[in-house]
Amino acid sequence: MQDLEWDAGRGVWLAAGAALVEEVLGHPALRVRPPAEPVPAAIAGGSAGEVFGALVRMNDGERHAALKLALQRALAAAAADGLARERALSVAQGLLAAGRPLGAWAFDAPVSTVASLLGFADAQLPAVARWMGDFVACLSPLSSAEQIGLAHAASLRLLAAMRELLQAAPEGTLAAAVACEAAAAGWRSDHAILANLVGLLSQTYEATAGLVGNSLVALQRGASGADPGALVAQVMQDDPPIVNTRRFAAERCTVGGVTVEQGQAILVMIGDAGHGFGHGGHACPGRQLALHVAAGCIEALRGKPLPQLTWTYRASLNARIPEFKQ
Ligand code: HEM
Secondary structure: OOOOEEEOOOOEEEEOOHHHHHHHHOOOOEEOOOOOOOOOOOOOOOHHHHHHHHOHHHOOOHHHHHHHHHHHHHHHHHHHOOHHHHHHHHHHHHHHHOOOOHHHHHHHHHHHHHHHHHOOOHHHHHHHHHHHHHHHOOOOOOOOHHHHHHHHHHHHHHHHHHHHHHHHOOOOOHHHHHHHHHHHOOOOOHHHHHHHHHHHHHHHHHHHHHHHHHHHHHHHOOOOOOOHHHHHHHHHHHOOOEOOEEEEEOOOEEEOOEEEOOOOEEEEOOOOOOOOOOOHHHOOOOHHHHHHHHHHHHHOOOOOOOOOOOEEEOOOOOEOOEEEOO
16 A cells, blocks of 8 residues: 655645545544634635534534535435436426526536425526535635635525525435435534535535536547446546545654644545546535436437537536537
8 A cells, every 4th residue: 555645845744545535534644624614714604604613524523424415315215217318308308498508507517406405496496506616616625805805795694595495395306415414413413504505506516517527528528428337437447537536644653654643634536546536525515416417417418419519527626527619
């Protein structure tokens, strides 16, 4: 097994290779947030910061466990039959028929599908997708002050929309399933449930758009789209949208043969290690759903000749998401 390597330029440890990546993502002293900054300073104190601070993705220990279980159960049920892929196909076809350019479509189709599965009506999907675009723009350390302002406003709208959705409690929807599983797991905080419903859309937004986008790149380079499920699974191996994640030492500890000091960060190269959906306690509970949604989106392109695509990659520290000019 490789040792952790110190990257002096970035001031972080690097963990590469499947065995080391698994050790880091399973280590109890390594947490998803720096102990001194549970919410990024740039968004702390506003609505987007409150949502961020409540996400299972951004917590360890008790604040993570019960809601994670609830999300896992609800998302597994949503992925269990062919519904998610069919919904993605119909949402993605609808956006194409409305003339959405491919570049915007790759972002809007997956998030609109998950919003539809949550229980939003078709007429609400464009607004939800737009707010989510504003919201995720604040999650990167590269975000500008203007993006952060828009994200707080979008966060308030999204929380209100989720509250209305739960009040209407349409049976059989993903939102109702999450609330029901959360109650069964003993979770009582309404804000945390609403925030994590918003979190499902934010986890979908860039990562699944990246999987759809990287699949378009593969098609352009000659891959076969005859079996969309096989294509997206292959793209997750060869060109995954999430290439790294981070962990922070809550205390001095030994990892991969070296001593990591309290507060130090580890950049975990999950993409190259074949762990594009993560691993261990924080592994992605939306994995199956994401594969179905991406496959449904690709299926919507069947029979439509792809234009000659040109693209650049979205500025990001952890993701590889093409932005198409078309
Ligand atoms: C191709 C699409 C996706 C990819 C590549 C992806 C990847 C990941 C990765 C790598 C993590 C773990 C991050 C870490 O440990 O630091 C994660 C966590 C998570 N993902 Fe996904 N994801 C995708 C789509 C989705 C979708 C569609 C949903 C739900 C609708 C979802 C829900 C979540 C949640 C709730 C977490 C937090 C889990 C936890 O912290 O315990 N993801 N995802």
